[in-house]
Amino acid sequence: xxxxxxxxxxxxRVAPNKVRQVVAHIRGRRIxxxxxxxxxxxxxVSDQLLKTLNSAVANAESxxxxxxxxxxxxxxxxxxxxxxxxxxxxxxGRAYRIxxxxxxxxxxxxxxxxxxxxxxxxAVAAAAPxxxxxxxxxxxxxxxxxxxxxx
Numbered sequence: 299x300x301x302x303x304x305x306x307x308x309x310x311r312v313a314p315n316k317v318r319q320v321v322a323h324i325r326g327r328r329i330x331x332x333x334x335x336x337x338x339x340x341x342x343v344s345d346q347l348l349k350t351l352n353s354a355v356a357n358a359e360s361x362x363x364x365x366x367x368x369x370x371x372x373x374x375x376x377x378x379x380x381x382x383x384x385x386x387x388x389x390x391g392r393a394y395r396i397x398x399x400x401x402x403x404x405x406x407x408x409x410x411x412x413x414x415x416x417x418x419x420x421a422v423a424a425a426a427p428x429x430x431x432x433x434x435x436x437x438x439x440x441x442x443x444x445x446x447x448x449x
Contacts, residue, residue: 329370
């Protein structure tokens with residue numbers, strides 16, 4: 299059974315599409331290969347990605363007693379964070395909006411090169427019970443809500 303350990307960097311002041319370009323290269327690789335790629339990458343975000351990757355490896359070593367030589371980057375996810383909104387003055391009293399984007403970076407490492415398990419939509423739907431209401435041919439509703447309406 300494989301163990302998946304994650305580390306997260308939030309509110310990184312780099313646009314998510316720029317981070318995703320670098321993250322695509324390290325996904326599914328061994329830790330040493332991913333570190334080497336990030337060290338040699340000319341992109342500025344690679345420093346922040348390297349810190350997050352090292353944090354995930356440290357979490358795996360200290361919390362789960364895993365060896366760093368056996369680890370893979372099983373998942374690397376980049377989500378959008380909040381945008382900092384600024385204005386750029388333009389001619390004739392206009393102002394253009396500048397959106398300074400931020401990113402949330404999550405890196406998962408594991409002992410096998412398989413993605414961490416996800417909750418399927420069927421499992422999530424089964425876990426959340428709903429009130430049963432049915433409609434009969436005469437147009438009446440039956441179930442939990444219909445009993446409250448009749449009283």
